[in-house]
Amino acid sequence: MVKMLDKINRNTQKQSQHPIFNNAQVIPEGWYFLCQSKELRPKQIKDFKIGAQKLVVYRGESGKVYTLDSYCAHMGADFKIGKVVAENIQCFFHQWQYAGSGNCVKIPCQAEIPARAKVQAYPTVEKYGAVWCYAGPIAHTPLLEVPDLEGKETITRFDRANFSKGHHHISMINGIDPQHLATVHDLNIQMELEVQEDQTQIFFSLTGDTPRGSWTEKMMYFFIGKRYCYQMKYADACLASLTILKNVYFLKESWKWPALHMFYAYRPLEDGSSLTFPIYITSLEPGVWGKIKSHFRLWLTKRLYYFLKDDDEIIYDNIRFNTHNLLNMDAPVSRYIRYVNKLKKSLWSIDCDHA
Ligand code: FES
Ligand SMILES: [Fe+2]
Incomplete structure (x- = not known):
């Protein structure tokens, strides 16, 4: 459905808003480029904004890369000022630790971890020398392959x-x-x-x-x-x-x-x-x-x-x-x-x- 926009020149030049096309309010699901792989070293954290969505991507000690929503589930500190501990990201503020799945795995001041202590994680892959993350909890499609180069180095x-x-x-x-x-x-x-x-x-x-x-x-x-x-x-x-x-x-x-x-x-x-x-x-x-x-x-x-x-x-x-x-x-x-x-x-x- 296409609705009219109330914008400048509206009496002389019709404008319409599409459900997704050219609509800055909407981000379709899909694989989004974050950075070159070499720009994210082990234990490094980077933050990105795609549309209005703030994300952090970090590389664990093993070399694996994870993408999470940027704000801690406790009081909302930005993970970009935190640090990587093994495969987890640790919030700077009260040092809660989250696994790459987005689940909180450690709260320093108590043993019990509330069920709501988690943030959204996103599928993340490295291909063609770059880090890509999927805009959704589950990737419904693989990353686009370059035609004719499938399976080749x-x-x-x-x-x-x-x-x-x-x-x-x-x-x-x-x-x-x-x-x-x-x-x-x-x-x-x-x-x-x-x-x-x-x-x-x-x-x-x-x-x-x-x-x-x-x-x-x-x-x-x-x-x-x-x-x-x-x-x-x-x-x-x-x-x-x-x-x-x-x-x-x-x-x-x-x-x-x-x-x-x-x-x-x-x-x-x-x-x-x-x-x-x-x-x-x-x-x-x-x-x-x-x-x-x-x-x-x-x-x-x-x-x-x-x-x-x-x-x-x-x-x-x-x-x-x-x-x-x-x-x-x-x-x-x-x-x-x-x-x-x-x-x-x-x-x-x-x-x-x-x-
Ligand atoms: S705001 Fe992150 S641990 Fe408190
Ligand atoms: Fe052109």
Whole structure:
């Protein structure tokens, strides 16, 4: 259900609030990027805010990582000023200790531990060199896998986060907005679209003949030949995987580009703005030459990402997104919005029913 918002310019430009899409009050369930694994040493605690939800993540002495709600169940001191004792986190204030399950396991002044002495814990995994936590007590899906790299050894390079004044659901549309490729990037390409969807993920594959009109298009034709293909896979509207140069050839039919992969990991902020963490990922090939090739692919992924990124950034800082006048050509965008609005709200949502 879409309700009207009472906002500026309301008499001349209709605005609507979606149940989940572009709604800063709502955080869907899913896997959220916290930090690089190497940024969290044994016995270290870090705190994060995703939307309005305050979390702490800590690494126990064993190396295992845990995520909990940030405030102690006793009087609410923030665990970020506590310390790690073996696999537990100890509150600074009265030194209650909590296991990674969120259950209090020690109260220094008494032997009995009340049943209510517990905080919410969240599933936490380390993959692709990063720490991810799930916005919900039980993870209903595994972390998105990079397509084609399932089960392979990978290497990852992290880039600096980009801040956007807008909600990340808007910037996520960038890869599937066909009109802007011509108007913003000077790429007048016709796309054949394939879409697959399940409850938590949506996959777009865009292929077509490479145009040869503008200077940018000619350059593109020189490098990738007659056909192009790129794919976007979105998970829980908080993580996107981009694959470029899939089945694309360089100069002649026998020279195939390696497919390049990156994640866009999104962190919604409380005021409706967002951070995007670009993460370049590729398979790690054996031997010295293999390593050189793997690092070259990471470098090339970054270069191609920057080729398009700078044109886009200005848009998402200067937009009040509305969905009233989408065209047939915007079908991938409409499809994406419908997909987001069907996701499950998490406990981290401000208006969550079961909070
Ligand atoms: S506030 Fe944490 S132990 Fe008292
Ligand atoms: Fe773009």
